[in-house]
Amino acid sequence: MVARMLSTLLVLHCVSVLIPSSCCRKKEFKLPVHQIYTNDTLPADLQITVDLPAGRNKSYSYTSHTAHGALSVTLTACTSPILWSFGLETTNILHTHSMDTYYVPTPTKGIYILTLLAQDVDTLAHIYISTEPGGPQALQNAKFSKVRLLKRHKGKRLTVKWNPSLVDPQGTDYCLVVSSQPPKGSLCASQQDPSQSVTCVGRKTYYTITNLKHNQKYYFSVFAINNQSNFTYPYGTISSIFDGRIRHTSLKDGKTTFANLKKLDGKAVFRYKVVNATESLELFVIPCGGAIEIEVTLKNATVVPLERVKSFKRITIKNPVQFARYYIKIYALNREELKKTSGVEVYATTRFQKRIPLPNMPQTLKVTEYKGLTTCDSVTVAWMAAPGQKSVHYCLSATEGKIREMEEYRMPNQCGLESRLKKSIDFAVKFCTDEKNHKKPVVYKTINQLKPGRNYIIQVTVKKPKGKTLSYNLLQVHTKPSCKRKHD
Numbered sequence: 001m002v003a004r005m006l007s008t009l010l011v012l013h014c015v016s017v018l019i020p021s022s023c024c025r026k027k028e029f030k031l032p033v034h035q036i037y038t039n040d041t042l043p044a045d046l047q048i049t050v051d052l053p054a055g056r057n058k059s060y061s062y063t064s065h066t067a068h069g070a071l072s073v074t075l076t077a078c079t080s081p082i083l084w085s086f087g088l089e090t091t092n093i094l095h096t097h098s099m100d101t102y103y104v105p106t107p108t109k110g111i112y113i114l115t116l117l118a119q120d121v122d123t124l125a126h127i128y129i130s131t132e133p134g135g136p137q138a139l140q141n142a143k144f145s146k147v148r149l150l151k152r153h154k155g156k157r158l159t160v161k162w163n164p165s166l167v168d169p170q171g172t173d174y175c176l177v178v179s180s181q182p183p184k185g186s187l188c189a190s191q192q193d194p195s196q197s198v199t200c201v202g203r204k205t206y207y208t209i210t211n212l213k214h215n216q217k218y219y220f221s222v223f224a225i226n227n228q229s230n231f232t233y234p235y236g237t238i239s240s241i242f243d244g245r246i247r248h249t250s251l252k253d254g255k256t257t258f259a260n261l262k263k264l265d266g267k268a269v270f271r272y273k274v275v276n277a278t279e280s281l282e283l284f285v286i287p288c289g290g291a292i293e294i295e296v297t298l299k300n301a302t303v304v305p306l307e308r309v310k311s312f313k314r315i316t317i318k319n320p321v322q323f324a325r326y327y328i329k330i331y332a333l334n335r336e337e338l339k340k341t342s343g344v345e346v347y348a349t350t351r352f353q354k355r356i357p358l359p360n361m362p363q364t365l366k367v368t369e370y371k372g373l374t375t376c377d378s379v380t381v382a383w384m385a386a387p388g389q390k391s392v393h394y395c396l397s398a399t400e401g402k403i404r405e406m407e408e409y410r411m412p413n414q415c416g417l418e419s420r421l422k423k424s425i426d427f428a429v430k431f432c433t434d435e436k437n438h439k440k441p442v443v444y445k446t447i448n449q450l451k452p453g454r455n456y457i458i459q460v461t462v463k464k465p466k467g468k469t470l471s472y473n474l475l476q477v478h479t480k481p482s483c484k485r486k487h488d
Helices: 002-010 137-144 187-191 335-340 417-423
Strands: 048-052 058-064 072-077 082-087 094-096 099-103 110-118 123-130 147-150 158-162 172-179 196-202 206-209 217-226 232-241 248-250 257-259 267-273 280-287 292-298 301-309 313-318 325-331 344-349 367-369 379-384 391-400 427-436 442-447 455-463 469-471 475-478
Touching: 048 058, 048 110, 072 082, 072 094, 072 110, 094 099, 110 123, 137 217, 137 232, 147 217, 147 232, 158 217, 158 232, 172 187, 187 196, 187 217, 196 206, 257 267, 267 344, 280 292, 280 325, 292 313, 301 313, 325 344, 367 455, 367 475, 379 455, 379 475, 391 442, 417 455, 417 469, 427 442
Parallel strands: 248 267
Antiparallel strands: 048 123, 058 110, 072 099, 072 123, 082 094, 082 110, 147 158, 158 206, 172 196, 172 217, 217 232, 257 344, 267 325, 280 313, 280 344, 292 301, 292 325, 367 379, 379 442, 391 427, 391 455, 455 469, 455 475
């Protein structure tokens, strides 16, 4: 029995029974290997590990060389309660289920005897003789540590955070135990309980846990390990009923609402209540940097199936139901896309078309270069006209350089676009044009005053009168390296 326990406990490793995906994806640390102590005399200020067969007494001695110092012993039980005593002579019997510290009232010179008896089953035990006043200072300071839950992570994950140890912070590692059962009082006890998930994180003072269940109570316990003394001790615990619901954000008619998708773990839900039903409900979805996916539901029924939005999307829902609540669900589950985005803007209205501040955008936002017309100092580009508007204000800009992300689309960040364009000083060329009563489906423009043999990023924006600015996709162009001179 002892051999089986030792093979399990001596090679302690990262266990993740409760939360499979939280373990071993990130850089995590194994628990230290505990060598079984075989000497009968105990050292001071160094944690040692012994094995205790059930029902058999084991004794160890400690020699105190001073009569005026401090002396205490901390005993940690792993899988069985332990009866024990510590003193120069016969002393009171102590009983430990997890971890206890006994302080010698008036230490004197002499040989102290520690006697241990495992009551139920074979177990390992940690012994730590301390000569520090008041007992182990790390254990005393741990009483002031604080474990916090960062609730900004929504969905099925949250972050547990704690303060670094005040005693030897550079030489202290941490392990986090997560369980739906009340916590154990020692790390080795948690290690042996299948309901406890143990993750070690080195000197980090935080850890993000995934795949938590909604409405489940969880206990989060942090243990600290001093690398110099091997002393392992509880560092703090907290419990909470996990709320994994994605909370919705209410939309006001005609008001743009922003959601930070990074803080929401890539998921956001907006709710719009139809107060004045008209012929249509207009939804405008504007990703702020990265592509997203969107769907619209009503009473758990799908109104708009899940679709991908790269730059801008207008959704028209015909004959919306009076007083109904429509849910606009936004997802940015691709981690690479989520890194690029700052969030999403959503605009909803049942008002008349002329009161919508956003310009109409065509189905395709691609800007095309007519390469046959490219010269050393100009390029000619074309794009689909903004439909259904009597007057349209277009602006074209050329910025020297290359588009960094080589993707299937070249999507600008539409959020706060007008403000960024006003502040930018990088334009090589910028000009605007008003198109009134433009009936052709395509707009052609030539951009002049460019330099030979240069790369330029072309951006076309459109603004509705007294409204907002939106952008077409970016276009990469390259002017010809030289200009041919005309002969007389």
